[in-house]
Structure formats: structure tokens, C-alpha cells
Amino acid sequence: MxxxxxxxxxxxxxxxxxxxxVLVHGFTESSAIWADFAGELSASSRVIMPDLPGHGRSECLxxxxxxxxxxxxxxxxxxxxxxxxCVMVGHxxxxxxxxxFARKYPAMLRGLGLFHSTxxxxxxxxxxxxxxxxxxxxxxxxxxLFGFIPELFAPGNRDRLRPAIDRLVAAASQMSAEAVIxxxxxxxxxxxxxxxxxxLHCPVLFIAGQKDSRVPFETIRELSGIPAISYCLYLxxxxxxxxxxxxxxxxxxxRFFARTCL
Numbered sequence: 001m002x003x004x005x006x007x008x009x010x011x012x013x014x015x016x017x018x019x020x021x022v023l024v025h026g027f028t029e030s031s032a033i034w035a036d037f038a039g040e041l042s043a044s045s046r047v048i049m050p051d052l053p054g055h056g057r058s059e060c061l062x063x064x065x066x067x068x069x070x071x072x073x074x075x076x077x078x079x080x081x082x083x084x085x086c087v088m089v090g091h092x093x094x095x096x097x098x099x100x101f102a103r104k105y106p107a108m109l110r111g112l113g114l115f116h117s118t119x120x121x122x123x124x125x126x127x128x129x130x131x132x133x134x135x136x137x138x139x140x141x142x143x144x145l146f147g148f149i150p151e152l153f154a155p156g157n158r159d160r161l162r163p164a165i166d167r168l169v170a171a172a173s174q175m176s177a178e179a180v181i182x183x184x185x186x187x188x189x190x191x192x193x194x195x196x197x198x199x200l201h202c203p204v205l206f207i208a209g210q211k212d213s214r215v216p217f218e219t220i221r222e223l224s225g226i227p228a229i230s231y232c233l234y235l236x237x238x239x240x241x242x243x244x245x246x247x248x249x250x251x252x253x254x255r256f257f258a259r260t261c262l
Contacts, residue, residue, distance in 0.1 A: 011057035016042025019262035026092030030056030054179025089113030111261030119193035154239035209238035
């Protein structure tokens with residue numbers, strides 16, 4: 001399904017019926033990463049899976065890809081679907097977008113999930129790293145993707161999941177350099193989301209991998225103490241890609257969280 005937002009085409013997938021569960025993909029991903037999960041979760045929920053701007057089949061926005069701008073895209077998708085309340089779960093960058101949505105539309109959330117994601121802003125070192133990545137993307141987008149995506153997985157899982165890694169690289173290769181850079185800029189410039197966790201009245205889910213090279217496990221343990229109600233799933237052998245590295249465990253937790261909140 002498609003809609004127009006600020007003159008740009010936005011694509012999303014929706015399946016099932018019942019209370020709304022919104023699954024938001026991460027950087028260089030698309031709604032396609034949720035196809036496996038949606039097949040099961042749609043038995044009890046209306047599962048809505050947007051392609052964020054510049055990703056999948058959605059076009060880039062003229063205004064840039066701040067987390068707030070992408071959260072407004074989510075709001076437009078939910079308005080098109082007639083959704084007033086939902087559980088929203090975001091993987092990686094999708095969690096940053098979900099936090100931006102929660103900041104502006106807290107009353108619409110029955111539950112918020114941070115799936116290998118964090119409410120902390122980038123450190124000065126991380127910001128500098130994203131700026132260096134942007135320069136690399138300008139020179140060699142494909143080389144960046146070939147190096148970046150495999151490192152999201154725990155070393156012990158890379159051989160086992162090589163076909164999935166290759167599919168992710170191939171899909172990401174369809175993105176323009178502009179789209180990859182705009183997403184990096186949006187993540188680099190995002191603010192601190194801890195105040196959102198303090199103020200939310202709905203439950204918050206944290207899924208963290210102990211071998212995650214992008215979101216330090218120790219910081220998630222600290223963040224999980226902020227919300228009034230938290231649910232946590234800690235994955236000992238997972239990196240940043242638990243929906244593949246620990247498929248059954250993460251799917252089970254999403255099913256439980258959606259049922260609990262909805």
C-alpha cells in the first residue's frame with residue numbers, strides 16, 4: 001500500500017486484523033525483514049510495517065530524514081489505516097523513530113518496544129564515527145554496506161546466517177547513497193530520549209544482545225530501570241540482529257508483549 005507524504009511516496013505493508021501492532025525496521029532494512037514474524041503475529045493483530053523514507057519502496061523526503069520527520073511518516077500511515085492506538089516496536093534506527101513518535105503522540109501507544117535500540121543519543125565519538133561513515137558512503141557505498149552489515153551479527157552466527165546476510169546486503173544495495181547518508185545524519189543528530197521513557201505510561205520492551213557491537217548491553221540494563229513498567233529479553237548469543245540470530249525467542253517475546261499491552 002502507498003500514500004503521499006510531503007510530496008514523497010511512502011510504502012507500507014499491512015496484514016491481519018485486530019489491535020494494531022506496528023513494526024519499524026532499522027537502518028538499510030525495509031518492511032521485508034518482518035515478513036516472517038508478521039505471518040504469525042497477524043493471527044491476533046493488525047500488523048503494520050512501513051518502509052521508512054529512503055528505504056524499501058519509500059522515496060526520500062525533501063526535508064531530510066530526522067527521526068522526528070520519519071515519526072511523522074508513521075503517524076500518516078496510522079491515520080491512513082484508521083489506527084488510534086497501537087503497540088509500536090522498532091529495530092535499531094526504528095527504535096529511535098518510535099521514540100520520536102512516542103514523544104509527540106504518547107496517547108497513541110499501548111506499548112513501546114526498543115529492539116536492539118537505545119534511548120541514549122550518540123556520544124561525541126559515535127557522532128564522529130557516523131560523519132566518517134558518511135564520507136565513506138560518498139566514496140564507496142557498496143564497500144560500506146559489505147563491511148557494515150556482517151558486523152551487526154555476533155561472530156559465532158555469521159557463517160550460519162550467511163544467506164540472510166547476503167540478502168540484507170543485496171536489499172540495502174538498492175538504496176541510493178543519498179538515502180543511506182540522510183539516515184546516518186538523522187541518527188547522528190537525534191536527541192536524548194530518556195525523558196520519553198520517564199514520562200510514558202505504557203509498558204516498554206527492551207530486547208538486547210549481549211554480543212551487540214552497536215548498542216552496548218550494559219546501557220540497556222540501565223535504561224530498563226527508567227520506565228514505570230519494563231519487559232526485558234536478554235540474548236546471550238546474539239548481536240544486533242536478534243530477529244535472525246534468535247528468531248524463536250524474539251518472536252515469542254513480541255507475541256507476549258503485544259498480547260499483554262493490547
